[in-house]
Amino acid sequence: MLKKLLIVNGVSKLLIVDPEASLADVLRKQLLLTGTKVSCNDGHCGACSVILDGKLTLACVTKMNRVPDGAAITTVEGIGTPERMHPIQVAFAVFGAAQCGFCTPGMVVSAKALLDSNSNPTREDVRAWLTRHHNACRCTGYKPIVDAIMAAGKVLRGEMKLEDLEYKLPADGQIWGGKYPRPTANAKVTGTIDYGQDLGLKLPPDTLQLALVQAKVSHANILSIDTSEAEKMPGVFKVVTHKDVKGKNRITGLITFSTNKGDGWDRPILCDAKVYQYGDAIAIVCADTIEQAKAAAEKVKVELELLPAYMSAPAAIADDAIEIHPGTPNIYFEQKVVKGPDTRPIMESAPYVVQDSFYLQRQPHLTIESDMGFAYFDEEGRLTIHSKSIGLYLHQAMIAPGIGLPTEKVRLIQNPAGGTFGYKFSPTMEALLGVACVATNRPVYLEYDYQQFMQYTGKRSPFFIDIKMAADKDGKILAMEHDFLVDHGPYSEFGDLLTLRGAQYIGAGYNIPAIRGRGQTVCTNHVWGSAFRAYGSPQSFLASESLVDELAEKVGMDPLEFRYINVYRPGATTPTGQEPEVYSLPEMLEKLRPLYRAAREKAAQESTPENKKGVGVTIGIYGCGLDGVDGADADIELTKDGVTVYTTWQDHGQGADMGVLGTAHRALMPLRITPDKIKLTLNDTGLAPNGGPSGGSRSQVVIGNAIKNGCEQLVSAMTRKDGTFRSYDEMVAEKLPLRYKGKWSASMNSNCDENGQGRPFAVYMYGAFMAEVNVNTRTGKTTVEGMTVMADVGKINNRLVVDGQIYGGVAQGIGLALSEDFEDIEKHSTMLGAGIPYAKDIPDKFDIHYFETNRPEGPFGAAGVGELPLTSPHVAVINAIYNATGVRIRHLPAYPEKVLAGLKEQLPA
Ligand code: MCN
Ligand code: FES
Numbered sequence: 001m002l003k004k005l006l007i008v009n010g011v012s013k014l015l016i017v018d019p020e021a022s023l024a025d026v027l028r029k030q031l032l033l034t035g036t037k038v039s040c041n042d043g044h045c046g047a048c049s050v051i052l053d054g055k056l057t058l059a060c061v062t063k064m065n066r067v068p069d070g071a072a073i074t075t076v077e078g079i080g081t082p083e084r085m086h087p088i089q090v091a092f093a094v095f096g097a098a099q100c101g102f103c104t105p106g107m108v109v110s111a112k113a114l115l116d117s118n119s120n121p122t123r124e125d126v127r128a129w130l131t132r133h134h135n136a137c138r139c140t141g142y143k144p145i146v147d148a149i150m151a152a153g154k155v156l157r158g159e160m161k162l163e164d165l166e167y168k169l170p171a172d173g174q175i176w177g178g179k180y181p182r183p184t185a186n187a188k189v190t191g192t193i194d195y196g197q198d199l200g201l202k203l204p205p206d207t208l209q210l211a212l213v214q215a216k217v218s219h220a221n222i223l224s225i226d227t228s229e230a231e232k233m234p235g236v237f238k239v240v241t242h243k244d245v246k247g248k249n250r251i252t253g254l255i256t257f258s259t260n261k262g263d264g265w266d267r268p269i270l271c272d273a274k275v276y277q278y279g280d281a282i283a284i285v286c287a288d289t290i291e292q293a294k295a296a297a298e299k300v301k302v303e304l305e306l307l308p309a310y311m312s313a314p315a316a317i318a319d320d321a322i323e324i325h326p327g328t329p330n331i332y333f334e335q336k337v338v339k340g341p342d343t344r345p346i347m348e349s350a351p352y353v354v355q356d357s358f359y360l361q362r363q364p365h366l367t368i369e370s371d372m373g374f375a376y377f378d379e380e381g382r383l384t385i386h387s388k389s390i391g392l393y394l395h396q397a398m399i400a401p402g403i404g405l406p407t408e409k410v411r412l413i414q415n416p417a418g419g420t421f422g423y424k425f426s427p428t429m430e431a432l433l434g435v436a437c438v439a440t441n442r443p444v445y446l447e448y449d450y451q452q453f454m455q456y457t458g459k460r461s462p463f464f465i466d467i468k469m470a471a472d473k474d475g476k477i478l479a480m481e482h483d484f485l486v487d488h489g490p491y492s493e494f495g496d497l498l499t500l501r502g503a504q505y506i507g508a509g510y511n512i513p514a515i516r517g518r519g520q521t522v523c524t525n526h527v528w529g530s531a532f533r534a535y536g537s538p539q540s541f542l543a544s545e546s547l548v549d550e551l552a553e554k555v556g557m558d559p560l561e562f563r564y565i566n567v568y569r570p571g572a573t574t575p576t577g578q579e580p581e582v583y584s585l586p587e588m589l590e591k592l593r594p595l596y597r598a599a600r601e602k603a604a605q606e607s608t609p610e611n612k613k614g615v616g617v618t619i620g621i622y623g624c625g626l627d628g629v630d631g632a633d634a635d636i637e638l639t640k641d642g643v644t645v646y647t648t649w650q651d652h653g654q655g656a657d658m659g660v661l662g663t664a665h666r667a668l669m670p671l672r673i674t675p676d677k678i679k680l681t682l683n684d685t686g687l688a689p690n691g692g693p694s695g696g697s698r699s700q701v702v703i704g705n706a707i708k709n710g711c712e713q714l715v716s717a718m719t720r721k722d723g724t725f726r727s728y729d730e731m732v733a734e735k736l737p738l739r740y741k742g743k744w745s746a747s748m749n750s751n752c753d754e755n756g757q758g759r760p761f762a763v764y765m766y767g768a769f770m771a772e773v774n775v776n777t778r779t780g781k782t783t784v785e786g787m788t789v790m791a792d793v794g795k796i797n798n799r800l801v802v803d804g805q806i807y808g809g810v811a812q813g814i815g816l817a818l819s820e821d822f823e824d825i826e827k828h829s830t831m832l833g834a835g836i837p838y839a840k841d842i843p844d845k846f847d848i849h850y851f852e853t854n855r856p857e858g859p860f861g862a863a864g865v866g867e868l869p870l871t872s873p874h875v876a877v878i879n880a881i882y883n884a885t886g887v888r889i890r891h892l893p894a895y896p897e898k899v900l901a902g903l904k905e906q907l908p909a
Helices: 024-030 087-092 104-117 124-134 144-157 184-189 196-200 292-297 343-351 392-401 429-442 450-455 495-505 536-554 557-568 583-608 656-667 700-719 726-734 798-819 875-885 897-906
Strands: 002-008 013-018 051-054 055-058 072-074 207-215 220-226 238-240 281-287 299-305 333-337 352-358 372-377 383-387 410-414 444-447 464-471 477-487 514-522 611-623 633-640 643-647 678-682 737-743 764-776 782-792 846-850
Touching: 002 184, 013 024, 051 104, 055 104, 087 104, 087 144, 087 184, 104 124, 104 144, 104 184, 104 292, 124 144, 144 798, 196 372, 196 383, 196 444, 207 292, 207 429, 207 450, 220 281, 238 292, 238 429, 238 726, 281 292, 281 429, 292 726, 333 495, 343 464, 343 477, 343 514, 352 536, 372 429, 383 429, 392 410, 392 429, 429 444, 477 495, 477 536, 495 514, 495 536, 495 611, 536 557, 536 611, 536 875, 557 583, 557 611, 583 611, 583 764, 583 782, 611 875, 633 700, 643 656, 643 700, 656 678, 656 700, 656 798, 700 737, 764 875, 782 798, 782 875, 798 875, 875 897
Parallel strands: 002 072, 207 444, 383 410, 477 514, 643 678, 782 846
Antiparallel strands: 002 013, 051 055, 051 072, 207 281, 220 299, 238 281, 333 514, 352 464, 372 383, 372 444, 464 477, 611 764, 633 643, 633 737, 764 782
């Protein structure tokens, strides 16, 4: 042990530390300074940044034996507090630079170190600094962070007053449509919000620490599991295996399509008969300390009979492939599309026909926070599970039978989440915590390290797509055919729904009178497919938005003009045969046209043989909601102090708090209450009614409508005959109800049928993307130099949130185009290895143009936004690479070596 005297945030602290412990662990666990976050533990993410003797330092990779005695350390807590925020923190809040907020303390500390060393940096200096210091952010696309640091610099240099930076309520008191900072912003920028890992440090002392015994192979029969040696290890309370699970020991995928050949009960909580993928949980060691739990996990002996591992859809459908789930074929679902007349004669006679094949990779979510949670029995004897779940009631239904408890005996609560981007649509952590808590009857805590997180959480499912399109002599699209495989990994959970997404979005945006298509869902042994932002559409648009460029070229038209004549106009229908609710695409392309022409001209002028510039465009569309009749509940209660909203609008980091507040405040405008009088009681199945999951960009529309409905009921109950309003005391005196049940359902919708035809969503989001790239022909490296987004997300609730959604989603699209993958289970299990984009990888030239078309079915005209920005920006990049070089990348990501190989093919033999 080492005795260290440190000056932490200006205060002397005497500490006895393990020389091998990291500075981050000492700050977090011994000093409870939990503003310093730990995630990658590898120096890749910067969430643990602190200032050590004036130098920006990654605390997770700094061992205590390297920290000098007497060192001065500044953490986020030393920069400012919620009562006295530093200008950097104020700027982060008002620029929307903190979304999930998990990277934010590290960013704030990094910004402080930068401005201490360079009081007047340029935007490029800021971007270079954040990149050099590995400050990664998965939510914001970096631009709001750079904006915030630049503004803070101005205040610090005395060029702007702090009051001018701070948010002020507009004179009319309206926050809808404005830039009100989200309610959690101050806690995020000061590092005072507790995420799951922070709450985990504050659990009762008898909490058991859990370590998983996980498969190190991808497909095997389990012959035996021997826990005897592990049970005898120091500190071990119990080793939980499938034998201890009282219920069905399965997480149900809640199959809703009768044509699915599986039954949805294919995912074990703890493996019993088979291992289906690398990382599958086989046992849980429950011990006093995490070190003891991990040591004992090493001693669990699992005897396996190896089986062939099918690591891609084509491998799993080969003639000699065995069934991964015996009794269910590896192709377990098929979705057809039959729209309009037969396509074959059209393809045979059309003047222009193109066809091609595409592959979109297994994109990892790469949240900065990994996955963790805890469980205990509450005062009513309910198994209570805290996690990052984004579908609390959904997950209750998916895990309760497996654990062996009635759903009402399982209470789920969402912790503040450091990003999910959809992976938390799948419950895994929740079920593991549940069975461990039931088996031990003690509070339990489980955390994945970053490698476990990468290997044992779902990923975007790869699609292999063959596609063909025909156009007439004027360039009007006549017909489309497609055939695709979905590599969904071993678990069926929502795989059918994902396949339907292919049917809904391949070719979306264009009026295509005749379509024949087929999607097949394939069981494989690679990591299971889970929801990922824009679910199913990046795969779909890779195929159709690439092929549309190819068709435009064949017809001899400019890609933007070709799109312009084919996009939805009145009379057009979607691939599912639905009439769009608005027609904003033509106007968007008109607005994009001059920008596009200027960009193409600039690219042509600036291109050199070594640095070729190009411009690509795409359109993107996504529905808001779950298919068919989606609905939500939200309770609105009048209290002595104001109004409380109760619902489950789970917060990934997107800004559920702001969504609820902005919508409720707008709906309660007649009462003229200020936003601070609206209290949010969210995301606890014990306290709030079911708003449904936060997926499918549904919350603003569906939950927003339920909130609006509840608020309207309250306002109506408070209204006197003369139009004035009763006070709380008057409502009580008149014995009028104080709590109102807001409800909404999309009853105008219908599910798609076996031919993929229906009216699945009442409200859609529409967009167009333009990417400007530079391709270095010597290295093959593509750099995105500019992004322009045209977005119709209906009327905007909060501008900061919506801007942030678009910047962040498009940044993930750039990563998808160029660097991100999870194919190699070892190499791609770190943030860096999986290709996370840093600040310099995302352009600073990044413009958004809004088209706020009123949505009659949306609350106050709003559509959703979350998924629009990741529908097709990656294809705009791919189309731009083609425009620059003539190389078309069909198998993503566009690694430099693939671009180089394409360039080589162009050379004369
Ligand atoms: N909003 C608005 N005005 C509109 C539409 C939306 O101000 N016209 C706001 C809403 O109030 C909400 C946000 O934008 O705060 C997103 O709203 P919506 O599109 O309804 O989506 P959800 O709230 O259902 O959020 C989920 C969506 C999805 S599906 C994923 S995945 C996703 C995403 O949002 N994951 C995210 N955005 C994310 N952002 C962050 N930072 N982290 C994630 O994990
Ligand atoms: Fe940066 Fe979420 S706000 S990772």
